[in-house]
Structures are given as structure tokens and as C-alpha cells.
Amino acid sequence: MMEISHETLVAIAKSWGLFYFIAMSIGVLIYTFWPRNRKRFARAKLIVLDKEDRPCS
Amino acid sequence: MRLIAGLTTTERQTGLFLAGLVTLMGAALGIAGRNDLLGYHGLLIVVFGAVIMIALLRNLDAPEPEESRLSEYYDDPIRFGIVLTMVWAVFAMFIGVWVSALLAWPELTFDAAWASFGRLRPVHTTGVIFGFGGNALIATSLHVVQRTSRARLPDQVSPWFVLLGYNLFCLLAVTGYFLGITQSKEYAEPEWYADIWLVIIWVTYFVLYIRTLARRKEPHIYVANWYFMAFILVVAVLHIINNLAVPVSFGSAKAYSAFSGVQDAMTQWWYGHNAVAFFLTAGFLGMMYYYLPKRAERPIYSYRLSIISFWGITFLYLWAGSHHLHYTALPHWVQTLGMTFSIVLLVPSWASAGNALLTLNGAWHKVRDDATLRFMMVAAVFYGLTTFEGSFLAIRAVNSLSHYTDWTVGHVHAGALGWVAMITFGALYTLTPSLWKRERMYSNSLVEVHFWCAVIGTFIYVFAMWNSGIIQGLMWRTYNDSGTLTYSFIESLVAMHPYYIARTVGGLFFLTGAVVGTYNILMTIRHEPRPLRERAETLGADQPLVPGE
Numbered sequence: 001m002m003e004i005s006h007e008t009l010v011a012i013a014k015s016w017g018l019f020y021f022i023a024m025s026i027g028v029l030i031y032t033f034w035p036r037n038r039k040r041f042a043r044a045k046l047i048v049l050d051k052e053d054r055p056c057s
Numbered sequence: 058m059r060l061i062a063g064l065t066t067t068e069r070q071t072g073l074f075l076a077g078l079v080t081l082m083g084a085a086l087g088i089a090g091r092n093d094l095l096g097y098h099g100l101l102i103v104v105f106g107a108v109i110m111i112a113l114l115r116n117l118d119a120p121e122p123e124e125s126r127l128s129e130y131y132d133d134p135i136r137f138g139i140v141l142t143m144v145w146a147v148f149a150m151f152i153g154v155w156v157s158a159l160l161a162w163p164e165l166t167f168d169a170a171w172a173s174f175g176r177l178r179p180v181h182t183t184g185v186i187f188g189f190g191g192n193a194l195i196a197t198s199l200h201v202v203q204r205t206s207r208a209r210l211p212d213q214v215s216p217w218f219v220l221l222g223y224n225l226f227c228l229l230a231v232t233g234y235f236l237g238i239t240q241s242k243e244y245a246e247p248e249w250y251a252d253i254w255l256v257i258i259w260v261t262y263f264v265l266y267i268r269t270l271a272r273r274k275e276p277h278i279y280v281a282n283w284y285f286m287a288f289i290l291v292v293a294v295l296h297i298i299n300n301l302a303v304p305v306s307f308g309s310a311k312a313y314s315a316f317s318g319v320q321d322a323m324t325q326w327w328y329g330h331n332a333v334a335f336f337l338t339a340g341f342l343g344m345m346y347y348y349l350p351k352r353a354e355r356p357i358y359s360y361r362l363s364i365i366s367f368w369g370i371t372f373l374y375l376w377a378g379s380h381h382l383h384y385t386a387l388p389h390w391v392q393t394l395g396m397t398f399s400i401v402l403l404v405p406s407w408a409s410a411g412n413a414l415l416t417l418n419g420a421w422h423k424v425r426d427d428a429t430l431r432f433m434m435v436a437a438v439f440y441g442l443t444t445f446e447g448s449f450l451a452i453r454a455v456n457s458l459s460h461y462t463d464w465t466v467g468h469v470h471a472g473a474l475g476w477v478a479m480i481t482f483g484a485l486y487t488l489t490p491s492l493w494k495r496e497r498m499y500s501n502s503l504v505e506v507h508f509w510c511a512v513i514g515t516f517i518y519v520f521a522m523w524n525s526g527i528i529q530g531l532m533w534r535t536y537n538d539s540g541t542l543t544y545s546f547i548e549s550l551v552a553m554h555p556y557y558i559a560r561t562v563g564g565l566f567f568l569t570g571a572v573v574g575t576y577n578i579l580m581t582i583r584h585e586p587r588p589l590r591e592r593a594e595t596l597g598a599d600q601p602l603v604p605g606e
Contacts, residue, residue, distance in 0.1 A: 006388075010390060013390075013394070014390075021372070024368070024372060025368075028364070028365060028368040028369075029365070031364070032361045032364050032365055033361070040276060040277040041277070041360045041361060041364075042360075043275075043276070043277065044275070044277040044279050044280070044360060045356040045357060045360045046356055047204075047205050047207075047275060047279050048204075048205070048279070048347055048350045048351050048356065048357075049350065049351070049354065049355075049356060050204075053130070053204075053491070054128060054129055054130065055128065055129070055130060055203070055207050055208050055209045055274070056207040056208070056274035
């Protein structure tokens with residue numbers, strides 16, 4: 001069985017961990033600012049203020 | 058009983074079956090552990106199950122509930138959860154005051170083993186975090202998910218199973234500490250059988266939440282639900298991994314952790330810090346993103362910012378736990394990793410706090426008049442302050458002064474009193490009148506009283522601990538000319554005494570506020586508020602009658 005050394009883990013954490021973090025951030029930013037999502041978010045924002053206190057049938 | 062009359066006959070039978078099952082499990086545990094402390098817990102579970110069985114049996118043949126209930130939200134467990142939240146608040150904050158008094162006057166243990174500091178302290182922490190905080194989260198999350206999905210909960214049994222089962226867990230935890238049952242992991246003290254029970258409850262909670270979201274009539278899942286989902290999911294993962302342990306036998310309360318040494322410490326603080334992150338932050342942010350805009354009657358300032366901060370918080374927090382282990386046997390680079398992530402965390406944290414405060418921009422007159430909204434405003438301010446302080450304390454050099462001192466305790470309480478409890482009280486004061494179909498709370502003046510008690514209490518507490526912590530830290534690191542320590546430990550303890558008394562006073566203020574709040578909520582449940590005209594005569598016409606108008 002291949003032994004995973006402490007040094008290997010550190011190297012992975014220090015290099016790929018960083019890229020993973022950056023990729024994740026870019027993904028979130030793309031989702032947030034994707035033009036097609038604008039309408040969904042604008043609608044979602046107002047759900048809270050809805051006065052009708054019963055489920056949609 | 059009205060709560061049981063709301064269930065269909067099949068649901069009552071299912072409930073009876075489940076309660077019976079729990080009773081049997083309790084009996085089995087009690088018999089297997091009859092020569093151990095476990096026996097008491099077996100008995101407790103039997104009593105808990107039996108009480109529910111008797112309540113259900115007595116109302117088993119009550120008439121079926123009306124069909125029209127399906128066109129309403131299912132709020133009975135939420136109402137029950139609000140009352141439980143306040144009961145736990147008063148109990149656990151009372152224990153908190155007692156524990157703090159113990160540090161100033163050690164004779165207050167009355168020579169009883171169960172009242173020693175080591176046992177009372179986890180009763181306080183578990184009672185406030187899991188009893189008060191957990192019940193508040195369950196109640197508000199089930200309220201928010203229904204409203205923002207415009208869908209009723211999918212069934213009427215699982216919410217009760219979650220709520221009552223969760224409170225059984227809290228009872229097992231708290232009574233266990235009094236008896237001396239603990240696995241000595243901070244915020245994860247309950248032993249293996251209680252841990253397994255919580256896993257069952259938590260998975261049911263998760264499935265219930267997902268099923269409700271699946272029934273939603275809105276195209277988009279509102280951001281508050283994302284926070285609640287993160288809270289439920291991550292707490293499940295943390296709880297399961299940190300509590301991996303092997304019991305001595307099925308008849309023993311004691312279990313041994315699967316981890317040892319520095320791995321155990323890292324797992325524990327990965328759990329511990331993320332309990333703060335996902336239990337005490339993400340869940341309560343979910344609360345804030347719904348009740349603050351609701352009460353202010355203004356939509357959240359920036360929906361997009363709320364999404365970015367959501368992913369920032371969920372991603373970054375998971376790596377920050379190692380800052381609890383600075384200057385220990387933990388590898389240096391892991392400490393540095395935790396420190397770095399803790400600092401970066403300030404960005405999404407302040408984004409959330411700023412988003413909340415900017416939502417109030419243009420509604421400051423409401424904040425001035427309405428103590429409920431003011432609770433939530435103060436919560437957002439304390440959230441911002443505490444997350445800044447947290448990032449700062451996570452820096453290794455700062456930590457060398459602050460660690461093991463009262464500064465940490467002050468930091469935790471700035472978060473717990475200033476943020477968690479304040480946002481909860483704000484949410485409960487918004488929720489209670491609407492759930493019991495009241496125009497407003499029984500007494501707005503009492504909400505004011507509660508607000509000021511809470512604010513004064515928090516300030517006294519936090520300032521006392523800042524002072525005490527920094528003095529302690531400095532005394533411990535002062536050397537004299539010959540290179541030895543200037544102060545003995547006992548001298549630093551004597552220096553703490555006045556601050557410990559001040560802290561007890563602060564806690565007492567906060568407890569008083571919680572008692573006033575509980576009274577106000579119970580009176581709102583029992584009575585319609587007096588009509589406005591009658592109040593106008595007693596108050597004088599110039600005072601605002603309804604906050605925010």
C-alpha cells in the first residue's frame with residue numbers, strides 16, 4: 001500500500017487547496033452575477049414581505 | 058388536548074407507536090445499565106416515552122381534524138417550540154448566573170457533588186446552546202421554510218418527533234452532567250447513547266426540511282433556507298464524526314473516543330469551532346435574513362451579497378478550527394492555516410452584518426420606536442463586533458496573550474448574548490403575535506424592559522471579561538529581573554475577583570430580561586392585548602402606540 005506522507009499532504013493542501021478555493025469563489029461569483037438569475041433574486045427578495053399567511057394551493 | 062386533536066387518527070397511532078418504541082429502548086437501556094449510572098437515563102427515557110403515550114392514548118378517539126387545516130401552515134410544533142425555548146432560556150441562564158457566582162464565591166457549591174463547577178458549567182453551556190438556541194432554531198426554521206416556500210409541512214408527525222426527540226436529547230445531556238456522565242469534549246459532552254439518539258433526530262429533521270422545500274411553490278429557495286440547511290447538514294456531519302466512540306459495553310454509559318492525542322484535539326476543535334459557525338452563526342443568520350426584513354418591512358439590502366456571504370461563511374469556517382490549538386502539539390502549518398482562514402472570514406461576516414444594517418437604512422425611525430427591531434439591530438452590530446474580535450483573537454501572537462484567559466469567555470458571550478440571544482428575542486417577539494393571531498405583544502413596555510436589561514447585562518459582562526482577561530494574560534507573562542514570573546497564579550486569581558462579581562451582575566441583568574420576556578410571551582399567548590383606545594387613555598396621546606408608526 002502506498003504510504004501518504006505528511007509532506008505530500010502538506011504539498012497538496014498548499015497548492016491544490018488554494019486553486020480549489022479560488023475556483024469555488026469564481027463559481028459562486030458567476031452564479032451570483034449570472035444575468036438570467038437577476039429576476040429570480042429580485043422576486044426572492046420580496047417573498048419575505050408577502051402578507052398572505054397561508055400556503056399556495 | 059388541542060395539539061393532539063390536530064393530528065389525524067393514523068398520525069396519533071404512529072405517534073403512539075414511536076413513543077412506545079422509545080419507551081422500550083429506554084427500558085432495554087435501563088435494564089442493561091442497571092448497575093451503572095446508565096440505569097437512571099434508561100428510567101428517564103421510559104418516563105419521557107410513557108408521558109407522551111399517555112397523552113396520546115387519552116385523546117386517541119378525539120374527532121378527526123378538519124380538512125381545512127391543509128390550506129393553512131402547520132404551526133402547532135412551532136408554538137410549542139417557542140415556549141420550550143423560553144423555558145430553557147430561563148433555566149440555563151439561571152445556571153449561568155450560578156456558575157459565574159461560583160467563581161466569585163466558591164462556597165456556593167454547598168458541598169454537593171452535583172453542584173460543583175465542573176458539572177454545572179456544561180449544564181449552562183448545553184442549556185443555552187442546545188436547549189435555548191436549538192429549540193429556537195427548530196421553531197423558527199420550520200416557520201421560515203413554510204412561509205418562504207409557500208408550502209405546508211409535509212406531515213404532522215415528523216416535526217413533533219424532531220422537537221420532542223431533540224428535547225429528550227437535551228434532558229439526557231443536562232441530567233447526565235449532574236450525575237457525572239460526560240465524555241469531556243466541550244459542547245459535545247453527552248455520551249454515546251444520547252449521541253446516537255441525536256443522529257436519528259437530526260436525520261429526520263434534515264429529511265423534513267428537504268421534503269418541505271421539495272413542495273415549494275416558489276421557483277427560488279430563499280437565502281434564509283440556505284443558512285438553515287447548512288446548519289442542519291453540517292451539524293450532522295460534525296456531530297457524527299466528533300462523537301465516533303466505542304462504548305465499554307451496552308450496559309455502560311462510558312465510551313472511548315475513536316481518536317487519540319493531537320488528532321482527537323483537532324477533531325474536537327474542528328467540531329467545536331464549527332458548532333459556533335453552523336449552530337450559532339449560520340442558523341441564526343437564517344433567522345436574521347427572514348425576521349429582520351420582515352419586521353423592518355423592507356427587503357434585504359442586497360440579495361446577491363447575501364449569497365456571496367453564504368458561500369464565504371460555509372466554505373471558510375470549516376478550516377478555521379485549528380486556531381483553538383495555537384502553541385500546542387498541532388503542526389505549525391495547520392495552526393497557520395486556521396489563523397489565515399479565520400482572518401479571511403471577516404469578509405463574509407462583515408458582509409452579512411453590513412447587509413443587515415443597510416437594510417435598516419431608511420427605517421431608523423422604526424428602530425428607535427420598536428424594541429423588537431432594535432433587538433435585531435443590536436444583534437447585527439454585535440455580530441459585526443464579535444466576528445472582528447474573533448478574527449483578531451485567532452492571530453497567533455494575539456492568542457498568546459488571550460488564550461486560557463477570560464478574554465475568550467468575554468468574546469464568546471459577546472457572540473452568545475449580543476448576537477445569538479438578541480436575534481432570537483427579536484425573532485420571537487416578531488413570531489409570537491403572528492402565530493397566536495394577536496395584533497402585537499401583550500406589553501410593548503415589557504419588551505423595552507427586556508431590551509434594556511439585555512443590553513446593559515451584555516455590556517457589563519463583556520467589559521468585565523475584557524478587563525479581567527487582559528489583566529490575567531499580562532500577569533501570567535510578566536517576568537522580573539531574574540527571569541522568573543512576577544506573579545503567582547493565586548495573585549492573578551485575586552485580581553479577578555471584582556470582575557467576577559461584575560460579571561455575575563451582568564448575567565443577572567440578562568437573566569432578568571429573559572424572565573420578563575417569558576412572562577410577556579406567556580401573557581400574549583393567554584390574553585388578547587388591551588384594545589388600543591383604552592391604552593391611549595392610560596398612556597397619554599403623544600406616545601407612539603404601535604411601534605414604527
